Amino acid sequence: MTDLLWQKTGTRTDERIMRFLAGDDVVLDREFLLCDIEASKAHAGGLANIGILTTGERDALVRELDGLADDFRAGRFVLDDRYEDGHSAIEARLTERLGDAGRKVHTGRSRNDQVLVATRLWLKERLGELSAHCVEAARVCLARAAGEALPLPGYTHLQRAVVSSTALWFAGFAEAFIDDACRARDTRAWIDANPLGTAAGYGVNLPLDRAHTTAALGFARLQVNPVYAQLSRGKFEIAALDALAGALLDLRRLAWDLSLFTTAEFGFVRLPAEYTTGSSIMPNKRNPDAVELMRASYACVAAARTEVEQLLSLPSGYQRDLQLSKGAIFHGFHHGLGALALLPDLLARLEWNAPAMRAAIEPAMYSTDVAIEQAAAGVPFREAYRAAAAAADEAGQGRTPEASLAARTSPGASGDLRLAELNARLREFLP
Ligand code: ARG
16 A cells, blocks of 8 residues: 555554555545545645645646546546555655655645545536436426326325326426426535535635635535534535435336336336346246336435434544445435436336226216316215215216316316426426
């Protein structure tokens, strides 16, 4: 391993203990090394602005940092256990290439604010992706809702309830994913504050140019207080995971619908073949594995959230416990975004089986319509309800799903879907 940043002459290390301290940290740091490099460039710029580095040193550092990023992307630089962590690797490389300029780069910063700024930059990107996936899913749902309104049984308690439609179903999930996109955007704005320059959590005796690093890294504002910068670790990761979990709760219910609707018992929908797999033993099987893994991805995110929350039972100030939050957020976002990324294509290519859906609509499913019509004509609703219940099997006489759907004119329902209103909300997200 390269020299430890913190090793003083005379200190000793023990292999076994070092391995425990390291864990998989350096491998996890690969995930946001590019963010760490960007932040290092901004920090070098700030140091030059206050005379700690010459402009020549700054330019050399920026050049080497760009080179390191290129090498890392191309696989020419591998971040591995030659280094204690990603932060050490950056400094080691700069020192090896530039000598004293490399040895100066850590002036006024700590790995404690370095990891914070890298995590915030990484999460801002991920939340941008989250919102983009939700917007795309909502866009497909709205297009399909506008395209056709095939009658579909509406269920409560998984019992046949009233006539619904594919358009109502799609529009429902469209609104859900628009809400999820809003939440991702709001959460991104909430964490869009720069912790770089808070050092170990108490500031430093230098007039660091924090305005420069804030602007250079594209943060909306400064995270002001250094104690709070450390207090917020874990908390902003949880906020990001919550935003992701919100979208995955909707995806989980959608995936549940699809896995039910694809069974022979329902037979309402056919998934694109690529989203299904076979069985190693049962030649007849066509299993909806992709939909099941989409449903399961919520569990990874919920577990990640719990893991981070459990770590936070800490006094103020940096504690090494916090390091374990990285594995959780990487795991959670990997699974969650992976599932959401496939959703728009899946939704666009769902094939409904209109005859099977129509066959599942039974006469009694019109009885709510019957009771409400009577109530609208002046019969007290409870009386109309009892009369409709007594004649439930005849409720369908002279009725069609199309007429029932068209008559459901309460705003937002099948007779008045308000797709324009949903489209207007969605347009706010489009460039
Ligand atoms: N790897 C650490 C983390 O993720 C950052 C380094 C800070 N380490 C330290 N001993 N102060 O939290």
